[in-house]
Amino acid sequence: MxxxxxxxxxxxxxxxxxxxxxxxxxxxxxxxxxxxxxxxxxxxxxxxxxxxxxxxxxxxxxxxxxxxxxxxxxxxxxxxxxxxxxxxxxxxxxxxxxxxxxxxxxxxxxxxxxxxDCIFGYSIDKKTADKYQITNLAQFKDEKIAKLFNTNGMDRKASLVAGNPGWGAAKMMQHHLELYGLKNSIQLQFGNYDALMADVLTRIKSNQPVFYYSWLPNWISNVLKPGVDVSWLSVPFADPANGKNMSKLPDGRDTGFPVYxxxxxxxxxxxxxxxxxxxxxxxxxxxxxxxxxxxxxxxxxxxxxxxxxxxxxxxxxxxxxxxxxxxxxxxxxx
Missing domain, CATH: 3.40.190.10 (Periplasmic binding protein-like II)
Known part of the structure; x- marks a missing residue:
């Protein structure tokens, strides 16, 4: 930096x-x-x-x-x-x-x-989303759901690949954990985004659950296609900080981030x-x-x-x- x-x-x-x-x-x-x-x-x-x-x-x-x-x-x-x-x-x-x-x-x-039309949000693999009917971040308050996405083996929190801590989105993610009462359920995983996503790809190839932050345009969407390989998650309710900025996808899901x-x-x-x-x-x-x-x-x-x-x-x-x-x-x- x-x-x-x-x-x-x-x-x-x-x-x-x-x-x-x-x-x-x-x-x-x-x-x-x-x-x-x-x-x-x-x-x-x-x-x-x-x-x-x-x-x-x-x-x-x-x-x-x-x-x-x-x-x-x-x-x-x-x-x-x-x-x-x-x-x-x-x-x-x-x-x-x-x-x-x-x-x-x-x-x-x-x-x-x-x-x-740049979309930001949280995604999980579609296989896990369909199996457990996961559509919303609020469901991570259920310890059984959060544990599915734990990668550190040290706690029962879901590990969310968040990228570089210096990014503007990092502040938004930390804000979301506070706003939606998810600090005890989700742990942000910071580091080099591409290196972290390489691990995500390894996990998904091994049929393991993945949970990550991403955006469009981004290379990952060419590999893990939204709606096919992964699913966008909704936030529990609209973030007041977004004001009048649109944060909903065409299908009604609210990613928590404005469309940038x-x-x-x-x-x-x-x-x-x-x-x-x-x-x-x-x-x-x-x-x-x-x-x-x-x-x-x-x-x-x-x-x-x-x-x-x-x-x-x-x-x-x-x-x-x-x-x-x-x-x-x-x-x-x-």
Whole structure:
């Protein structure tokens, strides 16, 4: 996890990354002579979406430095202070607290809908769900149910794979255990998410119950398909903290989390002076299916930076008309 000091040290050592030359050379490009620093979460699966946006910035003439990974609290501070320029990993409303703590609209700007209809929630394997008719987190108060999902052998609590403790979702999960009276029934299991999910896959292949937090888009949904291999669970009642944010799936299940949108977060000073970049951030959009498919390739071994960059470039080629429209709109806004 990077501290702000580490962020500054790492950022100062970065060099410009050649993602491909702009299609039109010359000072007429709005980004000519301007350097930007992308940042975002350290989760490798979020790199692809940032690269697509970075390719757009380069087409507009901006020089794009290497991506600086950091926990959300750190990269929000970096963008607010101008140590970084933007992040294509701004989960809304999940990151509302981080956004508010760095000054909100006075220091930053949230733009567009880079990824829509992002679902977060709790899943268990469908075999166990069907056998014991488990549909709701409240059922974990039954010690017999909770014990089914215990993996540490030390207590009777259900082990819930929760991922990185620095994630915004970690706060939500801890809040849910308090809200629904489940602290004595469920134990959050923190650590590297991909490593923890590798254990989940091993368990499910051995016909053992699994209980984990996940989201869409995510590679795991390509392996453990909701409704086929696993089932989303409902929370006991609507979380008041979600306010008016929709948290229900089409079938009526309430996952406890709002249905999120991933936006682009930018430094306000930069955005105010760069209408072309702002317009790009506003219009760029990638489907959840495309994100999940790319993440799946990472899990299959194509996870080196060069692999992810190649797929971002391939995505642009496959969506060239859409991408060119983004650039045209950005150029018009300049």
């Amino acid at each position: 990077l501290s702000r000091r580490d962020f500054l040290i790492n950022g100062s050592a970065l060099v410009a990354t050649a993602l491909g030359a702009p299609s039109v050379l010359g000072a007429s490009l709005p980004g000519t002579g301007i350097t930007v620093t992308p940042t975002g979460t350290s989760t490798p699966t979020t790199r692809f979406q940032s690269l697509v946006v970075e390719l757009g910035l380069q087409r507009l003439g901006y020089t794009v430095k290497d991506y600086v990974p950091a926990d959300p609290a750190i990269f929000h501070m970096a963008i607010a202070s101008g140590d970084a320029t933007f992040s294509a990993v701004e989960w809304v409303p999940l990151y509302d607290d981080y956004y508010s703590k760095v000054g909100g609209d006075t220091t930053c700007v949230r733009m567009g809908s880079l990824i829509n 949108t991933v936006k682009v977060l930018g430094n306000k000073g930069f955005i105010d002076k760069n209408p072309a970049a702002k317009k790009l951030f506003e219009v760029a959009n990638i489907s959840t299916a495309d994100i999940s498919a790319e993440n799946m390739l990472m899990q299959q071994g194509q996870n080196k930076p060069v692999d992810i960059r190649r797929r971002a470039e391939d995505w642009v080629k496959a969506h060239q008309s859409q991408f060119d429209q983004w650039i045209a709109q950005a150029m018009q806004a300049a």
